[in-house]
Amino acid sequence: MVDIDEIYEIAPLLTLEDFNPKGGLTSDEEEAVSVFLMYLYQLYEEYNVSSPSQILNEFQEAVDKLIMELVGLTEDQIDNYILNDFRYELDEYGIPYDVLSYDSSDDKELIEESLIAALITLNNDITVKAMHYVKNMSNFMDSFNINGSFKQAITKINNLVAFNIMNAKEKSHREVLKFVYGDDELYYWDAVMDMRTCRWCIDMSKSEPMTIDKFPLDHPHGRCSLVPVNGDFSDRYKEVMR
Secondary structure (H helix, E strand, O other), X not given: OOOOHHHHOOOOOOOHHHHOOOOOOOHHXXXXXXXXXXXXXXXXHHHOOOOHHXXXXXXXXXXXXXXXXXHHHHHHHHHHHHHHHHHHHHHHHOOOOOOOOOOOHXXXXXXXXXXXXXXXXXXXXXXXXXXXXXXXOHXXXXXXXXXXXXXXXXXXXXXXXXXXXXXXXXXXXXXXXXXXXXXXXXXXXXXXXXXXXXXXXXXXXXXXXXXXXXXXXXXXXXXXEEEEOOOOOOHHHHHHHO
16 A cells, blocks of 8 residues: 655644654763754755755755765764763773773764765655655645655654664773773673563573674663673783783
8 A cells, every 4th residue: 555645744844842862862872863953953944845846956955965064073073972981981990091992983984874874865755755746736836845754854863873872882882891801701691681671682691601792782772781701800901900
């Protein structure tokens, strides 16, 4: 069955409040997401009452410009949200910042590609809808709106940016553990085992102990943890602690 809402949906105008980060994020995740959503809001404000013809003439260029801005913003800002958490953990273990570093380049690339994908989808959805109105709905131009497509873009940016920041934090945490306990230390998956524990984590808790790199990343806001089997400090960490 064809979903005609993509073309004929009469969605209400969005407000600034609609461009807020979703709940359940940490303060730094929320701050990072909110920055990207404010740029999206500016695009929405510029085109939310545009005609289909104006969309076809201008929207692609505006989206391309926004992509360039957000890619630059990711390069300039995202380290703050990833490395601050990493350095906080270094402080907890008493590890000097110049002894252990974390390369966030892969994380930034994933965030950039997530933003690009969300904006390309936004542009494609709105452009196709505008083309349909120009070619087939010339007497109903007043019903054209872009609100639903922007609402979907808000959800995608919320989810993808937050998800990749959470993954980056988990990866940086594992780098600290490898420094403290050594690359060859074995770990077991310590599941919380309450009513909220998912089946995936329960299954992981039954795994044989493995080195940390063999474990998959935990899901966002996971409450389970990796616990070292022996817990003996590595020679590198002992040297730092002298």
